[in-house]
Amino acid sequence: MSEAPGKPRSFQEIILRLQTYWASRGCAVLQPYDMEVGAGTFHPATTLRSLGARPWAAAYVQPSRRPTDGRYGDNPNRLQHYYQFQVLIKPSPPDLQALYLGSLEAIGIDMSLHDIRFVEDDWESPTLGAWGLGWEVWCDGMEVSQFTYFQQVGGHDCRPVSGELTYGLERLAMYVLGIDHVMDMPFNDPQAPIALKYGDIFRQTEREYSRFNFDVADTGVLLRHFEEAEAECAAILAHPATDPKTGREIVMAHPAYDQCIKASHIFNLLDARGVISPTERQAYIGRVRTLARMCADAFTTTEAAGAEAAPAA
């Protein structure tokens, strides 16, 4: 493997090696989506781009937030803010498993010494109205990635099928670097003049957000924002496809989807605040799913999804 000899020394080196690896395998390396999301799957580069017939290949890091997982920075591997590395290739190539295993070698996992296993794990996202079949990938008994063949997203059958890989970066990096507590993990080169550990960067924010998420976030405001995002999403999509100003066909699937993402994150915050009962929980998930479906419906009518361009007016 020419690109990655030896063991990586830091968290960021693992990220860089993954990016380099997937770039060399033909993926467009994108940047994180600029909104709060619960997982890399929510990035429109995955959710929306897995729909429609157009081929797609993208890889990116996505900061992800799970307010209920906050532990004030004390827990060795639970964080309310963490990173996922996400790869989405449509149609899924026949050698995706081999490509994936190559990425593990690229970050310094020696295949001749480790035990890699594909263990059944079907993926379902009730908020996105999405599901797929695949595995969690184990390295010496530890889950290092999710590997999924998308079957349905936003209520639409995926044709062709996308292959999705999700690496939980902190956990994977801790394993590769041999670190037991996430906060002790070198973020940059440990030999650098200013060596920074994960904790130097995130211990403070974990504390602040844990407090905020659990006890401070204003639930009245959040509830209102949820309703607003929900209403806005529907309102955006209610506009006629033909833009009265330019006369062009412009379906606003992405702006609407931003509101869906927003509603989803606000729901997660409300959940962390403990103000959602189990029965209400289902109802909220159903409301976000409705938005995701509407956005998926809209996206499939666009050129980006491979729909026939409407004849010029």
Added chain:
Amino acid sequence: MPDLLIELFSEEIPARMQAKAAEDLRRLVTDAMVEAGLAYAAAAAFATPRRLTLAVQDFPKATKATKEERKGPRADAPDKALEGFLRSTGLTRDQLEVRADKKGDVLFAVIEKPGREASEVIAEALESAIRNFPWPKSMRWGAGTLRWVRPLHSILCIIHDEAGASVVPLEVEGIRAGDRTQGHRFMAPGAFAVSSFEDYQAKLAAAKVVLDPAERAEKIWHDATQMAFAQGLEVVEDKGLLAEVAGLVEWPVVLMGPIGERFLDLPPEVLQTSMKEHQKFFSVRNPATGRIEKFVTVANRETADDGATILAGNGRVLAARLSDALFFWENDLRKVKAAKEGMGGMEAMAAPLAAVTFHNKLGSQAERIARIARLAREIARDVGADPAQAGQAASVAKADLASEMVYEFPELQGVMGTYYARAAGLPEPVAAACGAHYAPLGPSDAVPTEPVAVAVALADKIDMLTGFWAIDEKPTGSKDPFALRRAALGVIRIVLENGLRLALTRPIAEGAKANHVDAADHAGPMELLVPDLLGFLADRLKVHLRAEGVRHDVIEACFRLGGQDDLVLLVARVRALQAFVDSEDGANLLAGYRRAVNILEAEEKKDGIEYSLDPDPQFAEAEAEKALFAALDAADPAIGKALNAEDFSAAMSALAALRAPIDAFFEDVVVNADNAIIRRNRLCLLNRIRTVMLRVAAFGALEG
């Protein structure tokens, strides 16, 4: 005669699906072969994580040619008739033969089917099997439309005999069958060709793949037990886990490692569950102490360092998992030990359940627990438990649902309750009831036998049933989301296997009343709920006893007597009745009973009156009639005495004495006599037969 080898090579097949998939492949292909006329001597199917394999031995090279003749319409028949015949035979008019018949010329179809090459039949069978494979869940991949459990990469399909092997020509969605396969993903990744099943199995073994799942399981178990034995330890048996692990590897390599000292005081159930659920590890026990001290993991490869890296990695993952478990355990213990007064500790643990919805129409978990506690106190008297202890046990039995450990490992509910109740200093019967009250969970699960646990277990299930009955959420067809059938069977088994003499109407009515008050929205009047639920229990009892060969109509005949809410008594009656109707006396008496009732009902209908008066022996004319009076007079008190003594066999014997007099009566006596008084008296006599027999069972419900 040739043999067949098929291998369907794919990405990793879920372990739990492999055994059935191999069997399905065998069934689909061999059924189609037999159907087409290719009988075979033997077939065997195998599965590994990446392949399904089928080997079929000794079948003919081709199917036999067949010739079938069918007679059609007359040559001058209308076009309509001809068209139908052509359609059904698949021939054209000029292919038909005209043959002279007595009535003129008749058309004949001669359909000749030449023998088919085995390879053609097999290609068709395999393609159909692949396209219609009954996976529990299947998927598409790439841009294709084929469905398989995970992407299908290659098809190996060869027919081979002494002369050599040939590939069966077959292509499914761009995958062309060949004679090549691959070895172990990491240890021997190259592709190679095979020429027979023996060759295939040998080359796979050389390429680090053990084809037979039974062989893999055996190797795992053998190596694990040997390794443990060498250190004076024993592996905790777990057949389900063994089968699963054997389905996760093609080349099993067993490794044993230590569990960190600081985790060894965790309850063995916690260690076992955490290791099994998260890591698929076997637990290794020290037989001297009963403690679980080591783990066994099964890797899918050999390594240059003899698995040292793999074992170290697994150990680290386990330590992280058990740190979590230890953290939960210590937090939970701290909570229940905080207030040892009475049941303060467990109550503190249970407090959050007030905010947990059990069902939105049936209130919170805390409300449900209060109902169960009241009911458990009621039931306690009937099952020989101390009512105060039963109530206390019910109040704390579900407290562990709010513990951190059970939040993480829901399957430990109850088990943790027992540990925590002991830690809180509660009496042992109360602590034991926490763990035992969920039982029985399945048809083969043991029922609780300690009186306190029995009271709580019954109360738990009866509250569940009456609650969902109160809001009209009964099981329908295959839908039983709240597992109410299981709850009903649990009640039945606890009562029967403990021989509990308990009139179920009372606790059910109590449960119904409590739930009726708590239910936010109830469906119907409570009076209907109790008999309806008892009927449901009777249905479940029928299913339960059917397994023992008891006829459902026999149960119905007893249940229909009404007031049958003492299941022990009901089942005693059912068994006696079953024995009776299986006897010659019983069968004949039943025939006599039917004859009597048929005549009686026909006459009652005709006359528009009921012949329900006592018949008078002074109007008896015939000897057989007098004898029947005497027999009924004798049987009636005998039956009464037997029933009072709950001796149903004796009651049946008393009935058996009626058989001969009833037979003789119908032999010698005409019921519809000319004399109206005598006729009426005889009809009343028939009614008396019915009444007497009805004391024992509703014979009208019996079939056949």
